[in-house]
Amino acid sequence: xxxxxxxxxxxxxxxxxxxxxxxxxxxxxxxxxxxxxxxxxxxxxxxxxxxxxxxxxxxxxxxxxxxxxxxxxxxxxxxxxxxxxxxxxxxxxxxxxxxxxxxxxxxxxxxxxxxxxxxxxxxxxxxxxxxxxxxxxxxxxxxxxxxxxxxxxxxxxxxxxxxxxxxxxxxxxxxxxxxxxxxxxxxxxxxxxxxxxxxxxxxxxxxxxxxxxxxxxxxxxxxxxxxxxxxxxxxxxxxxxxxxxxxxxxxxxxxxxxxxxxxxxxxxxxxxxxxxxxxxxxxxxxxxxxx
Numbered sequence: 001x002x003x004x005x006x007x008x009x010x011x012x013x014x015x016x017x018x019x020x021x022x023x024x025x026x027x028x029x030x031x032x033x034x035x036x037x038x039x040x041x042x043x044x045x046x047x048x049x050x051x052x053x054x055x056x057x058x059x060x061x062x063x064x065x066x067x068x069x070x071x072x073x074x075x076x077x078x079x080x081x082x083x084x085x086x087x088x089x090x091x092x093x094x095x096x097x098x099x100x101x102x103x104x105x106x107x108x109x110x111x112x113x114x115x116x117x118x119x120x121x122x123x124x125x126x127x128x129x130x131x132x133x134x135x136x137x138x139x140x141x142x143x144x145x146x147x148x149x150x151x152x153x154x155x156x157x158x159x160x161x162x163x164x165x166x167x168x169x170x171x172x173x174x175x176x177x178x179x180x181x182x183x184x185x186x187x188x189x190x191x192x193x194x195x196x197x198x199x200x201x202x203x204x205x206x207x208x209x210x211x212x213x214x215x216x217x218x219x220x221x222x223x224x225x226x227x228x229x230x231x232x233x234x235x236x237x238x239x240x241x242x243x244x245x246x247x248x249x250x251x252x253x254x255x256x257x258x259x260x261x262x263x264x265x266x267x268x269x270x271x272x273x274x275x276x277x278x279x280x281x282x283x284x285x286x287x288x289x290x291x
Contacts, residue, residue: 003200005202106140188243
């Protein structure tokens, strides 16, 4: 259902910490002009954990309004409280979102049964296509392939953003439930091998700064031009890696600021990139002619 090059868009802030709506709208236009296939507001790259409920809803609302049905909007509405995730998801549906991105409950470290019941409850409460999001490096818990396959039996569970970095687990999901659920890459540096295994696209961090290049790699793969897709994958690898020299989204927001697209502000506990990491990031951006 959701395929191609999709961006987990950042949430820009002003110096006083307020949401920078104008910069956000311009980022959305940059993405659409670059051919991005779907936009995901308020994912973890969008610093959703530091947005209060009203802000969270408003950022999604602005995204839906600015996109204006030109591409799908998959609203990040996950939380480590099932009731909160349902409330955010219901709000997103009322505002016109096309789907939901739901991060696996973080910090609580639920059992596989708890994870299953969490997602099942959201799916039953909100009639929108649901994209599961497995990112154990950030949540502290891994959603096993068997749990994903079990959730794939729920009609509106349509996809999983897999960012476990485990190609064996990803292959197991495709083997057990690939006919019932789409697998989407959640790691830019693994998108090409995941596409080769059967993934349908990527929800990308790097696409915030290089949307055309990420789109070109995915399109080349699906056009059957594997040599070109592989070339682009290898060519972009250093940049993908640079987006994770510090906690996401610090490097990508710093990059956007250096490119003149947003102000360089994050919300605590995230803080600015400094020292050797900043020097390395600048060197990589210069190499790719982004600054």
